[in-house]
Amino acid sequence: MNINVLTEGCLTENADCLIVGVFNNTRTVQGALAEVDGAMGGAIKALLANGEISGEHKETQLIHTLGKTAVGRVMTLGLGDAQELTFEELREASARAIKEALKSKLTKVAFELSEAWTSLDAKEAAHAVVEGALLADYRFAGYHQRVEEKVSLESLTLFCTAEHLEETKDGAHLGEVFSRGTNLARDLVNMPGNYLTPTVFAEKAKEVAERHGMQVEILEKHDMEKYGMGGLLGVNRGSVEPPKMVTIKYQGTDTWENVLGFVGKGITFDSGGISLKPGAGMDEMKGDMGGAAAVIGALEIIGTLKPAVNIVAVIPMTDNMPSGSAFKPGDVLTAMNGKTIEILNTDAEGRLILADGVCYAKKQGADFIVDLATLTGAALVALGTCTTAAITNDEDFMEDVMISAAEAGELLWRLPAYKPYKEQIKSKIADLKNTGGRHAGTITAGLFVGEFAGDTPWVHLDIAGTSWADKAGDLSPQGGTGAMVRTLGTLALLRSVNQNEE
Secondary structure (H helix, E strand, C coil), rough: EEEEEEECCCCCCCCCEEEEEECCCCCCCCCCHHHHHCCCCCCCHHHCCCCCCCCCCCCCEEEECCCCCCCCCCEEEECCCCCCHHHHHHHHHHHHHHHHHHHHCCEEEEEECCCCCCCCHHHHHHHHHHHHHHHCCCCCCCCCCCCCCCCCCCCEEEEEHHHHHHHHHHHHHHHHHHHHHHHHHHHHHHHHCCCHHHHHHHHHHHHHHHHCCCEEECCCCHHHHHHHHHHHHHHCCCCCCEEEEEEEEEECCCCCCEEEEEEEEEEEEEEECCCCCCCCHHHHHHCCCCCHHHHHHHHHHHHHCCCCCCCEEEEEEEEEECCCCCCCCCCCEECCCEEEEECCCCCHHHHHHHHHHHHHHHHCCCEEEEEECCCCCHHHHCCCCCEEEEECHHHHHHHHHHHHHHHHHHHEEEEECCCHHHHCCCCCCCCCCCCCCCCCCHHHHHHHHHHHCCCCCCCCCCCCCCEEEECCCCCCCCCCCCCHHHHHHHHHHHHHHHHHHH
């Protein structure tokens, strides 16, 4: 798909639809709308006067130009209050407009980004519009015998003033890159477990790394045995698929220091193991590798934009299956750092592979660690499906992650890490137990992973509620959402800027 940025000719562009923003309380036509109104003999003014054009956020009105302009249709898009429009609101509005355009099979779409459009700067506005458009355009191909013809964007054109041309181009590029990383993660989450085995998943991660010139290492089962990765090996015991531990390094500075570590849970299918899950909804457990997918999606962004920052990504991969050889409640496993873990529930497996992943990230030089996981159903109970839960051991690092999430337009809420919660994961026969019970389940699961981070600044992100959508929304269809990809990408960019300023 082509993305273009132009400074003139919005009504002579051979597009199916020109989208123009309208704010609340708009009473006069100006800019592109004034041009359309002139060509159509005052039709836009009449629609505005009759209240058929609304500035309410995400309200759209599709208007046929009846051959009066090269653009077949004009769509007005409500943006709400001009002084309160945010990046996220513009991104959502752009997504809604694209979905409405595609419903009418309008695939060559243009946005008019004049100064009247938004209170955001030109770069932010272009980023929001392109990202929203491409996230809304996402479709998972699926595995139909007959390929379904799906209406998708063919071209996307942004019109801006000559003064803001370069900023708009920069913003459009960011929007394209961030959406590409997010949609990559969505594809991975949507793939069935029999198609995305740990072996296939590792190869897909390797493809991303090698395409961007990153260093990649894939540990096999015998390597894990050498390192004593009892958490990952224990979870894998019931499976016929071999486990993988993928490590990818991106070096954006001269020296390997101030290394940011990303650790993603890569359970390619979670049956619950011996503690078998209920059958209803188990098919969605193909998405239990959403944390790993987010890390790979973020690497796509980082590899393209090449910030001056150092990243080590560690992704432990396995499925969790019941069999005669599977690990059992009552077993005791030993993680890579020597900590022993009493198993009370084999469905609390993600934290076990993250334990070894975090330890290995530290071994690879990570000075800061973010782990991401579809870890607990309790996260949905606490925060629903729109907000990711966070736990930390470091206030400053948590602030960096919170700022990154806010800039990326992703909702994040920090949960407490008080000492009494840690008592819940103490075992009588081992150093830890792998579940602290029903109370505060998201917190105790996160704190379990934190035991392996030790003194390393660490943030845990539980995306169990945000990585999968049960129904389509403006920004995504039903299925994988790509949650936290953009937050990780933004975090890398912000740390790059901060390090350069220092």
